[in-house]
Amino acid sequence: MIEDVKNIIKTKLLSVMPKTVFGQDKVNFIIEKFSLFTPEDRGLFLELFNRILTTMIEREASDIEVGGYASDGYIWMRLFGKKERVKDLPRFTLDEAAVLIINLLNENQRRYLTVTRSLDFSYTFLHERRGQQQRFRATVYFDLDNVTLNMRAISSTLRSIESYEFHPSILKSLSHTYVKFGLSLITGITGSGKSSTLDAIIDMHNKIDPAHIVIIASPLEYVHKSNVAIIKHREVGRDVLTFKEGVVQALRQDPDIIVIGEMRDPDTIMASLEVTDTGHKVFSTLHTSSAVESIDRIIAEVHPSEQDRVRNRIADVLTNVISQKLVPTLNGKITLAKEVLVVTPSVKAAIKNNNTSEIYMMINQGFQQGMITMEQDLKRLYQMKRISLETAMAFSNNKTRMQQLLTGV
Numbered sequence: 001m002i003e004d005v006k007n008i009i010k011t012k013l014l015s016v017m018p019k020t021v022f023g024q025d026k027v028n029f030i031i032e033k034f035s036l037f038t039p040e041d042r043g044l045f046l047e048l049f050n051r052i053l054t055t056m057i058e059r060e061a062s063d064i065e066v067g068g069y070a071s072d073g074y075i076w077m078r079l080f081g082k083k084e085r086v087k088d089l090p091r092f093t094l095d096e097a098a099v100l101i102i103n104l105l106n107e108n109q110r111r112y113l114t115v116t117r118s119l120d121f122s123y124t125f126l127h128e129r130r131g132q133q134q135r136f137r138a139t140v141y142f143d144l145d146n147v148t149l150n151m152r153a154i155s156s157t158l159r160s161i162e163s164y165e166f167h168p169s170i171l172k173s174l175s176h177t178y179v180k181f182g183l184s185l186i187t188g189i190t191g192s193g194k195s196s197t198l199d200a201i202i203d204m205h206n207k208i209d210p211a212h213i214v215i216i217a218s219p220l221e222y223v224h225k226s227n228v229a230i231i232k233h234r235e236v237g238r239d240v241l242t243f244k245e246g247v248v249q250a251l252r253q254d255p256d257i258i259v260i261g262e263m264r265d266p267d268t269i270m271a272s273l274e275v276t277d278t279g280h281k282v283f284s285t286l287h288t289s290s291a292v293e294s295i296d297r298i299i300a301e302v303h304p305s306e307q308d309r310v311r312n313r314i315a316d317v318l319t320n321v322i323s324q325k326l327v328p329t330l331n332g333k334i335t336l337a338k339e340v341l342v343v344t345p346s347v348k349a350a351i352k353n354n355n356t357s358e359i360y361m362m363i364n365q366g367f368q369q370g371m372i373t374m375e376q377d378l379k380r381l382y383q384m385k386r387i388s389l390e391t392a393m394a395f396s397n398n399k400t401r402m403q404q405l406l407t408g409v
Helices: 002-012 023-032 039-058 094-102 107-116 168-174 194-208 243-250 266-277 291-301 304-317 345-352 356-364 374-383 389-395 399-407
Strands: 061-067 076-079 082-085 118-127 132-143 146-154 182-187 212-217 230-235 257-260 281-286 318-328 334-342
Touching: 002 039, 002 094, 023 094, 023 107, 039 061, 039 094, 039 118, 039 132, 039 146, 061 094, 094 146, 107 118, 168 182, 168 194, 168 318, 168 334, 182 194, 182 266, 182 291, 182 304, 194 212, 194 257, 194 281, 194 318, 212 243, 243 257, 243 266, 257 266, 266 281, 266 291, 266 304, 281 291, 291 304, 291 318, 291 334, 291 356, 304 318, 304 345, 318 374, 318 389, 334 356, 334 374, 345 356, 374 389, 374 399, 389 399
Parallel strands: 182 281, 182 318, 212 230, 212 257, 257 281
Antiparallel strands: 061 076, 061 146, 076 082, 118 132, 132 146, 318 334
């Protein structure tokens, strides 16, 4: 099959490609001439690509990289936190990889890619050996004028909320049954499992809460089936134009819970705060590595003239922040380390008075309320012999405090 695919690409496309076409013009040429491939050709391309994805799933890789200058022709995968070449899979030239990637897109997506140079989308195929649909979150972009693709596997099974080992008071504050409104943030760098945590929270409600949940994401990852709750899925770019519009429109859709995949710009941040202020329960994510940084980031995203107003608003609506990291374990896998902030009256006052630097010590001393710093949780994992001393130090946000905890100073 591999040789058949390479031969089709060579004879039908590369043979008619002018030698004077370079860089992004070459990608545009491939897109313009994609009609040279028959439906049978495209089906063969898809079958090959799905076989590669099947290998990815069976090896328990979280991500796959295809195409682009940096790949050097190899397929790359992230296996238990480490990005590696997969030398027993076929290698592809830049043009062959571009064809396989573009084949995953519909006509509108191809046009969008030529204009914006980047595209997020979701992809699903049937894993024949397991007999179930496998979903992926995908991003196509350019690497030195060549098309490249990252795909992240979306687990077909949900992680239970109990497996996160949250303090009972945190579970109550996350639950719409106990707290009817407020903003909960799940934060962390890319690949830290934020989406999985959101899905676990949604699933918790779906089992016990007769609520209306509206999910706005880009792209949609796990698709929930309505159980006790009714769950609507809205993908940005397909079901709604922007995160902000999705949030504003949700107010007319009788929601109880709104899940915003990412607070990625000032407009979305402001809309999220406003919709929370109207008495809804809102969950969202930020690309930050600590609870305090998350608060500072939201305030810094808006114009200086608006910051005092936003500072007061976030103090009023924020209920908790969970910051998480996936850290390597001693057995070669990964585990979750987390920092948890509960917004108590003291935390509210610190936010309103622009004294967020005081919040870390409030978390450090807030065990009774269910709070824990990243350093305290890393120490817990180290004492349980799940992670090494070096890992605890490497993944801490506050190295000095981490050292003190480990030495008992």
